[in-house]
Amino acid sequence: MSDQAFDTDAVLKLIKKSKASGKELPFAFGLGAKPETCGLMIDLRKPGKVLRGDLKKIPGIKKTCFGTLRVEENEVFLQPEKPLKGIVKQLKKRFMKEGMVKFKPVLLGPDGSIIDEETLPDDDAEDQEATAPAQADDGTAAALKQRIAAAAEAVKALGSPDLAGKLAPEVKASAKLLGQGDHDGCAVRLTRLEAALAKLQGQSAKPSADQQQAGRLGKLLNEQAARIKTLPSDQAAPLAAKAREIAAQLKSGALSEAAAGLKALAQALDAPADVEAPQEDVMAIWQAAKEEADRGISELQAALRSQNHPVLAQIADAGLAGATDGNQTALMKALFEMKSATGEARKTAAQALLAQVAAYGKFLKGDPVIALVEENPFGISAPVRAPLGNALRQIAGIAKAA
Numbered sequence: 072m073s074d075q076a077f078d079t080d081a082v083l084k085l086i087k088k089s090k091a092s093g094k095e096l097p098f099a100f101g102l103g104a105k106p107e108t109c110g111l112m113i114d115l116r117k118p119g120k121v122l123r124g125d126l127k128k129i130p131g132i133k134k135t136c137f138g139t140l141r142v143e144e145n146e147v148f149l150q151p152e153k154p155l156k157g158i159v160k161q162l163k164k165r166f167m168k169e170g171m172v173k174f175k176p177v178l179l180g181p182d183g184s185i186i187d188e189e190t191l192p193d194d195d196a197e198d199q200e201a202t203a204p205a206q207a208d209d210g211t212a213a214a215l216k217q218r219i220a221a222a223a224e225a226v227k228a229l230g231s232p233d234l235a236g237k238l239a240p241e242v243k244a245s246a247k248l249l250g251q252g253d254h255d256g257c258a259v260r261l262t263r264l265e266a267a268l269a270k271l272q273g274q275s276a277k278p279s280a281d282q283q284q285a286g287r288l289g290k291l292l293n294e295q296a297a298r299i300k301t302l303p304s305d306q307a308a309p310l311a312a313k314a315r316e317i318a319a320q321l322k323s324g325a326l327s328e329a330a331a332g333l334k335a336l337a338q339a340l341d342a343p344a345d346v347e348a349p350q351e352d353v354m355a356i357w358q359a360a361k362e363e364a365d366r367g368i369s370e371l372q373a374a375l376r377s378q379n380h381p382v383l384a385q386i387a388d389a390g391l392a393g394a395t396d397g398n399q400t401a402l403m404k405a406l407f408e409m410k411s412a413t414g415e416a417r418k419t420a421a422q423a424l425l426a427q428v429a430a431y432g433k434f435l436k437g438d439p440v441i442a443l444v445e446e447n448p449f450g451i452s453a454p455v456r457a458p459l460g461n462a463l464r465q466i467a468g469i470a471k472a473a
Contacts, residue, residue, distance in 0.1 A: 076110025090142035101132035106164035360462030367453030421473035
């Protein structure tokens with residue numbers, strides 16, 4: 072049932088209007104003796120301060136605040152000029168009472184970030200107005216508010232979750248000081264935050280060695296891509312696939328693989344047009360990687376056998392084949408089929424090989440035995456994931472281009 076403090080039909084109509092238009096609307100909120108008796112007024116034309124004056128005249132309303140609200144999906148974002156503790160808690164229950172349970176009130180601070188009302192001081196906005204020393208309206212608060220908003224945007228622009236996690240609390244603390252009327256404290260905190268942001272922005276402006284190399288490789292890739300476009304479609308297709316693979320490697324930061332791929336691509340482009348490039352031997356790629364991994368494992372096997380323990384000797388005898396179990400057998404079968412297949416059969420074999428490459432890659436990342444081999448207590452370097460993983464990526468590239 073609607074009342075003077077909360078006209079359900081009007082509130083619901085304007086919330087829906089804000090949701091549809093995306094526009095902010097002025098509002099005033101009144102804290103009730105009970106959540107079910109709190110007040111909310113929204114209007115298209117009346118300023119929030121005027122609405123708050125109307126709410127103050129209604130019996131049962133204890134404290135008030137005003138500001139602007141907007142609605143996104145079913146979240147009602149309330150941004151009062153001075154946050155009032157209890158606004159979210161009471162509105163949730165009032166919405167439920169009025170059959171508006173799908174709408175969720177969310178409280179925003181002066182910088183537009185979501186705040187937890189439980190962190191607000193018990194003294195509300197009106198109490199602060201009554202007890203805080205009067206401050207001259209010289210535009211200081213507005214300037215600080217702009218600086219807080221700019222700092223919040225700069226934190227987001229860093230693109231680092233770790234840095235944002237460290238600096239976002241400083242933004243919130245500055246906003247809290249502003250809300251409490253502590254302009255000097257807010258300015259000091261903001262100055263410190265702005266200095267830290269300027270330093271980080273200066274560091275990010277200087278490209279690292281990896282960024283410089285990635286830039287050079289990207290330029291080479293663009294040049295080679297332009298050459299590929301001039302080739303007949305039957306010649307261009309496999310080279311374009313290789314170029315896309317290199318672009319993905321650059322994006323993921325695999326610069327050494329991208330450099331090797333660019334070298335091979337350049338050789339293919341420089342090869343005489345009437346000479347068909349030999350198909351890369353996926354079996355040879357895998358065997359070379361396996362031999363590299365076996366070298367470290369051989370040293371580990373010798374260390375295990377030197378312990379003169381039957382269980383360790385049994386593990387040593389199993390070697391890499393024992394660790395990889397059925398994954399190795401399935402991959403070898405797919406490699407043999409890919410190597411010997413031609414024409415349409417090669418495309419079918421390539422798809423089967425890609426499935427086995429994916430399965431083996433997943434096994435490499437998650438198998439605890441592989442982790443024990445690489446992080447063995449004997450201090451022996453026995454890399455498995457790196458050589459085998461690199462080989463799997465090369466084989467996947469060949470299979471995709473088949």
